[in-house]
Amino acid sequence: MHLLLVEDDAMLGDALGSALRQHELAVDWVRDAAGARLALVEHGYAAVLLDLGLPDGSGMGILAGMRARFDTTPVLIITARDQLSQRIQGLDAGADDYIVKPFQIDEMVARLRAVVRRSRGAVVPALIWGEVKLEPARRAVSLAGKPVALSVNEYRTLLALMQRQGRALTREQLEDEVYGGHGTIESNTIAVYVHQLRRKLGEHLIETVHGYGYRMPQGPQS
Numbered sequence: 001m002h003l004l005l006v007e008d009d010a011m012l013g014d015a016l017g018s019a020l021r022q023h024e025l026a027v028d029w030v031r032d033a034a035g036a037r038l039a040l041v042e043h044g045y046a047a048v049l050l051d052l053g054l055p056d057g058s059g060m061g062i063l064a065g066m067r068a069r070f071d072t073t074p075v076l077i078i079t080a081r082d083q084l085s086q087r088i089q090g091l092d093a094g095a096d097d098y099i100v101k102p103f104q105i106d107e108m109v110a111r112l113r114a115v116v117r118r119s120r121g122a123v124v125p126a127l128i129w130g131e132v133k134l135e136p137a138r139r140a141v142s143l144a145g146k147p148v149a150l151s152v153n154e155y156r157t158l159l160a161l162m163q164r165q166g167r168a169l170t171r172e173q174l175e176d177e178v179y180g181g182h183g184t185i186e187s188n189t190i191a192v193y194v195h196q197l198r199r200k201l202g203e204h205l206i207e208t209v210h211g212y213g214y215r216m217p218q219g220p221q222s
Contacts, residue, residue, distance in 0.1 A: 001046035001116065002026040006036040006062065007078070008054050012101075016049070016078075019105040033057030040066065040073075041179050044139065044152045047074040047116050049108075052090070060093055067094035069177045070159060072136060074115040078108070127162040129216060132201050134162050141201075148200050153178050157193040161206060166218035168209040190214070 003020065007013040008031045017027045028043065030036050033054045040048075040062075048066075052059035063075055077090045080101045087098045096115040099108055120138075127134040131144040139155060141148045150158065160169065160177035169177075174190045194206050194214055207215045 002043070003028070003112070004036065004039050004043070004045045004048045005029045006031075006033075006048065006054070006059060007051045008032060009051075016105075016108075020109070023105075023109050025109075031055075033059070033062055036062050037065070040071065042152065044155075045073055047076060047112055047119075049112070050075050050077050050095075052077060052079040052086075060090065063090070063093050063095060069156070070136075070163060071156075072119065074119045076108070076112055076115055078103075127159075129162060129165065129205065130202075132162075132205060134158060143201055150197075150200065151193075154193050154196050154200075157190065158197055158201075161214065161216040165216050168213055168215040170213040174213065 003025055005013060005017055005020070005027050007016060007029065010031070013029050013031065017029045020027045028039055028045075030039050031054075033056045036048075036050075036054075036059075039045075050059045050063060059077065059079070063077075066073065066075070074096045075094065077095045077098045078101060079086075079090075079098075090098055096119065097111050099111055127136070133142045134140075135142075136159065141150055141155065141158065156178045157174060160174055171190050178190070178193070194208075198205060205216065207217055209215050
């Protein structure tokens with residue numbers, strides 16, 4: 001599994017990263033909200049270990065941004081905050097589990113594996129347009145039954161459009177879905193993703209709404 005660890009405490013982050021790698025887990029460690037948002041844009045992770053108290057923002061804000069753009073990556077909140085109300089707030093915001101510092105590494109790893117198993121077993125309806133099928137639970141896309149490899153951002157662009165079939169989205173709305181409203185984005189970036197999706201999945205999959213943005217038509221359903 002490839003994990004994202006979001007923890008601003010240098011000693012704790014280093015210790016957690018080392019411990020997780022000893023459990024044969026790959027870990028990217030970032031220390032602030034900006035780094036977390038950038039990592040989530042550039043990579044697809046099996047799970048996120050998320051501290052709530054960050055120097056440049058709130059872990060809760062990161063979680064809310066993920067869920068707002070339909071990022072279903074499992075999130076295990078790790079925090080020193082042990083009040084019941086804060087646990088409930090995190091879970092209501094879309095966290096999959098919650099563990100309070102200090103904790104045993106073995107317990108954290110067990111909880112981590114559990115949330116990943118639950119996410120993989122979750123029943124999430126597939127999105128279908130003609131012969132194109134997107135399975136959010138597996139982050140898998142296929143065309144006529146054959147797997148199609150997409151980059152992380154191509155996948156997010158496709159997901160945003162497929163979830164709103166028949167509705168036009170502006171370039172800015174798609175950028176928010178893909179990047180969470182953060183990062184330096186070139187003006188033609190979304191157009192490049194759309195071009196790649198058309199090349200891989202069919203020219204008629206996505207319509208250009210001139211002067212506005214893009215739309216996936218309410219097309220043939222399988």
